[in-house]
Amino acid sequence: MSSENLMTLNLKIWRQKNNKEKGEIVDYTIDGISPDASFLEMLDILNEKLIKEGSDPVAYDHDCREGICGMCSLMINGQAHGPEAETTTCQLHMRKYKDGDTIVIEPFRARAFPVLKDLMIDRQAFDDIIAAGGFVNVNTGNPQDANAILVPKENAELAMDAASCIGCAACVASCKNASAMLFVSAKVSQLALLPQGQVEADERVKNMVLKMDELGFGNCTNEAECEASCPKGISISNIARLNRDFLKAAVTSND
Amino acid sequence: MASSMLKYATSSVVKKQVMGVTGLLLCGFLISHLIGNCLMYLGPEVFNKYAHALVTNPLIYLAEAGLASIFLIHIGLAAKLTIENNNARPDKYFVKQKTGHGATFASSTMPYTGLIILVFLILHLLDFKFGPLHTATYGGVEMRDIYKTVVDYFQSPLSVLWYIFCMIALGIHVSHGFWSAFQSIGFWHTKYTCLLQCLAKVFAVVITLGYSALPIYCYLQGGN
Numbered sequence: 001m002s003s004e005n006l007m008t009l010n011l012k013i014w015r016q017k018n019n020k021e022k023g024e025i026v027d028y029t030i031d032g033i034s035p036d037a038s039f040l041e042m043l044d045i046l047n048e049k050l051i052k053e054g055s056d057p058v059a060y061d062h063d064c065r066e067g068i069c070g071m072c073s074l075m076i077n078g079q080a081h082g083p084e085a086e087t088t089t090c091q092l093h094m095r096k097y098k099d100g101d102t103i104v105i106e107p108f109r110a111r112a113f114p115v116l117k118d119l120m121i122d123r124q125a126f127d128d129i130i131a132a133g134g135f136v137n138v139n140t141g142n143p144q145d146a147n148a149i150l151v152p153k154e155n156a157e158l159a160m161d162a163a164s165c166i167g168c169a170a171c172v173a174s175c176k177n178a179s180a181m182l183f184v185s186a187k188v189s190q191l192a193l194l195p196q197g198q199v200e201a202d203e204r205v206k207n208m209v210l211k212m213d214e215l216g217f218g219n220c221t222n223e224a225e226c227e228a229s230c231p232k233g234i235s236i237s238n239i240a241r242l243n244r245d246f247l248k249a250a251v252t253s254n255d
Numbered sequence: 256m257a258s259s260m261l262k263y264a265t266s267s268v269v270k271k272q273v274m275g276v277t278g279l280l281l282c283g284f285l286i287s288h289l290i291g292n293c294l295m296y297l298g299p300e301v302f303n304k305y306a307h308a309l310v311t312n313p314l315i316y317l318a319e320a321g322l323a324s325i326f327l328i329h330i331g332l333a334a335k336l337t338i339e340n341n342n343a344r345p346d347k348y349f350v351k352q353k354t355g356h357g358a359t360f361a362s363s364t365m366p367y368t369g370l371i372i373l374v375f376l377i378l379h380l381l382d383f384k385f386g387p388l389h390t391a392t393y394g395g396v397e398m399r400d401i402y403k404t405v406v407d408y409f410q411s412p413l414s415v416l417w418y419i420f421c422m423i424a425l426g427i428h429v430s431h432g433f434w435s436a437f438q439s440i441g442f443w444h445t446k447y448t449c450l451l452q453c454l455a456k457v458f459a460v461v462i463t464l465g466y467s468a469l470p471i472y473c474y475l476q477g478g479n
Binding site: 012014077078079104106174177178206209210212213216217218219221222224225226227228229237240241242243244245246247253 | 272
């Protein structure tokens with residue numbers, strides 16, 4: 001790598017000590033960034049510099065750095081996971097930027113996701129929604145014969161598409177209403193599309209939607225910014241399925 | 256049982272579904288009102304007789320009460336949902352950029368276009384329904400000359416421009432609302448959803464052009 005390609009960038013990063021204190025945007029300049037570095041590696045380089053200077057490094061979430069765990073987040077220049085379609089922040093590379101660019105980095109924002117520190121948010125709300133019904137109860141015992149329960153190929157694929165949700169919360173972050181409908185609909189659909197999910201279908205959709213409302217997420221206005229920002233390309237057709245299943249549960253549920 | 260029903264009814268999903276259904280009913284009203292308006296092109300007698308037949312039908316009170324409730328539910332819920340949505344993100348972003356593949360101008364301005372339509376609706380009732388009274392007699396029956404009220408009102412270019420501005424806002428509102436209602440109810444299909452989105456745009460254009468043509472027609476026939 002010739003040094004000619006190395007970039008100098010102006011960063012505007014949200015700094016917040018904890019969830020009690022108010023945060024602010026702080027300016028940083030960083031140089032010597034290779035276009036081959038990932039976005040998180042660029043932040044690592046910044047943090048090394050900050051540590052050397054004796055300053056507090058920028059706190060941000062990350063784990064697998066392979067685009068599958070759903071830990072990384074970040075609003076980059078006002079877009080969840082940055083400008084690239086179907087890409088998590090960890091898979092975003094600095095070749096998307098050029099020398100001298102200004103990059104604004106903020107945490108995902110929603111009432112239900114309090115900022116813990118800097119760019120780290122608490123996504124416990126998603127776990128609470130899953131705990132409210134995003135599972136199937138299966139009695140243990142002898143394994144069933146393979147293929148004893150038939151699943152139409154199309155449904156298996158749609159369920160798999162919904163199941164590719166990594167729960168990163170980009171849908172909430174990009175929605176102007178901070179609605180969690182895409183996440184909840186994916187988690188409802190992955191089970192509702194399969195025979196194994198039918199037994200608890202009504203209860204599941206009801207409990208998950210009511211939990212989502214209780215946690216203070218906004219209401220869906222069918223803008224589809226969530227779908228466009230989703231690193232896994234989850235379709236808003238799942239939201240229609242959720243709406244349909246919820247209405248059905250309201251009419252047919254026994255309670 | 257009752258509390259369970261209430262939980263369903265006050266959930267975000269059902270609130271959106273009620274918005275969708277009332278919105279679609281209001282779209283139906285837009286069509287019937289537009290057809291009624293088109294009778295103006297046939298002259299004062301036809302239009303006044305039609306208006307007279309409408310207001311003297313005893314069922315009109317029931318119809319008006321129904322229409323008013325649909326409007327009030329749609330507007331009231333819209334206000335509630337908008338407040339809830341604002342509260343869902345108390346700390347706003349420093350920079351927010353759209354992806355370009357999701358939100359449209361229509362979808363992101365729904366509360367604003369809705370507000371314009373609300374102001375228009377109130378003024379519209381004051382200007383016409385409760386506006387200047389003129390009478391005309393056809394075949395010995397005296398009735399309100401609503402035709403004259405309308406033509407007089409549109410003699411001011413400002414009235415014409417305000418009306419057209421509001422009809423553009425209405426068109427923008429229904430271009431998102433029409434298909435969005437189906438999505439909220441739970442209708443989604445690989446082929447038909449795309450068709451519905453196109454239909455919403457066609458409906459918006461028909462409504463805006465249809466309603467905007469009349470004030471221009473009234474203005475042009477002015478002193479005659």
